[in-house]
Amino acid sequence: MQDIKDLFSVLDQNPNARILITTHHKPDGDALGSTLALWKFFKNMGYEVNLVSPTDWGEYLHWMPNQEHIINYELAIEKSKTLVAEADYVFCLDFNTLARINQLGDLIRSCKAKKIMIDHHQEPEGFDDYRYWTTQTTSTAQLIEEVILMWKGEDAIDADIATCLYTGIMTDTGSFRFDSVTPHTHRTVARLIDKGAKNSSIHQHIYDNFSFDRLKFIGYCLANKLEIIPELNTAIMSVTREELLRFKIQTGDTEGLVNYGLSIKGIEFSALFIDRTKLIKISFRGSGKFPCNEFSRDHFEGGGHFNAAGGQSTEGLEAAIARFKRTLPEYKKYLADI
Numbered sequence: 001m002q003d004i005k006d007l008f009s010v011l012d013q014n015p016n017a018r019i020l021i022t023t024h025h026k027p028d029g030d031a032l033g034s035t036l037a038l039w040k041f042f043k044n045m046g047y048e049v050n051l052v053s054p055t056d057w058g059e060y061l062h063w064m065p066n067q068e069h070i071i072n073y074e075l076a077i078e079k080s081k082t083l084v085a086e087a088d089y090v091f092c093l094d095f096n097t098l099a100r101i102n103q104l105g106d107l108i109r110s111c112k113a114k115k116i117m118i119d120h121h122q123e124p125e126g127f128d129d130y131r132y133w134t135t136q137t138t139s140t141a142q143l144i145e146e147v148i149l150m151w152k153g154e155d156a157i158d159a160d161i162a163t164c165l166y167t168g169i170m171t172d173t174g175s176f177r178f179d180s181v182t183p184h185t186h187r188t189v190a191r192l193i194d195k196g197a198k199n200s201s202i203h204q205h206i207y208d209n210f211s212f213d214r215l216k217f218i219g220y221c222l223a224n225k226l227e228i229i230p231e232l233n234t235a236i237m238s239v240t241r242e243e244l245l246r247f248k249i250q251t252g253d254t255e256g257l258v259n260y261g262l263s264i265k266g267i268e269f270s271a272l273f274i275d276r277t278k279l280i281k282i283s284f285r286g287s288g289k290f291p292c293n294e295f296s297r298d299h300f301e302g303g304g305h306f307n308a309a310g311g312q313s314t315e316g317l318e319a320a321i322a323r324f325k326r327t328l329p330e331y332k333k334y335l336a337d338i
C-alpha cells in the first residue's frame, strides 16, 4: 500500500494513462461532487478519463456540472466492462469496500489497473494500491480538494471543480452543522467560493428543487409513519413499497427523511426502513451518543459513520422492524435518560 503522494510523479510521467473514476451505489452529493471534481481535474490536465457510476443518481443532483458525462453502469454494462478492463488507474471515491458498488466491484477487483481509494468511511477493506483515507474529515470532497492542492496547487481548481467540491462538503455536513466541521473546513469552503462556487445557488439546487409529490410524501410520512419509543429516545419511520409507488418516489427522494426523527427534542437515535425491491434499506442517524455504525454492522449487515450509518435486511419490512425493536433495549445505556 502506497501513499497517494507517490502516485503524483508516476502520473505526471504518464500523460497517456487511462483513468477511470467510480463511486458508490446510488451516489449522493459527496459521491457525485468528489468524482465530478476529480474527473474535471484530470480532464483539464489532458488525461483520458471516464466516470462510471454503479447506478443512477437522484434528480436533485442533475444540475451538477459535467454530470452528463457520467456513465451509468446499469445502462451501459458492456461499455463499462471495457473501460474497467482498459483502465491503467481506477480511482474509488467515497467508499472503501467493493461490495458497495455491486457487480462493478468484482470487475474492479480483478482488473489490471492500479486502484486508488480516497474515502472517509471506517474500516477499509484493503483492495487498494494507493490510498488517501481518514475518518477525521467532513467528506471525500474535502479530501479531493487536499489532493488537488498537494499535487497541482490552488490554480488547478476551476469553477466547476469548486462547485462540485462545495456540494460534496455541504451535503456530507448537513450544511456545515455536523461535529466534523472545523475551521479547516470553513477555510476550504471559503477558497471554493473564491474559486467560483456559488454557495446560495448550490444550496437552492440541492434543497429547494424537489417535486410536489415528494413534499406530500414527507407530510404523509410525518403525519402517519413516524413512531417514537420515548423510553429509548428513539424515532422510527418505515415506508412500504405501495407508498413508494403511490407517491411516485424516485431515486434521491427519500434522502433526508431519516433526519426528521432526530429533529425532535430529546431524540437521540432515528431509524428509517424502506421496502426496496428485494431488500429493506435502513438508514440510521444519531445525535452523538449512539454508535450507529456499530449497531448497523452488528445487526443489519451495514456500517458507516458514528452518527450516520446504513444497512439492509432481506427478512421483510415488519420482521426487520420487529427485530430492531427487540434489539434496541440492549443499547439502553446509550439512549435512555439516566
Ligand code: 5GP
Pocket (backbone or CB within 6 Å): 121, 282, 283, 284, 301, 302, 303, 304, 305, 308, 309, 310, 311, 312
Ligand atoms: P444512508 O443512510 O444515507 O444511506 O447512509 C448513511 C451512511 O451509511 C453513509 O455514509 C453510507 O456510506 C453508510 N452506509 C449506508 N448503507 C450502507 C451499507 O449497506 N453498508 C455500509 N457499510 N455502509 C452503509
Ligand code: MN
Pocket (backbone or CB within 6 Å): 030, 031, 094, 120, 139, 140, 172
Ligand atoms: Mn461521503
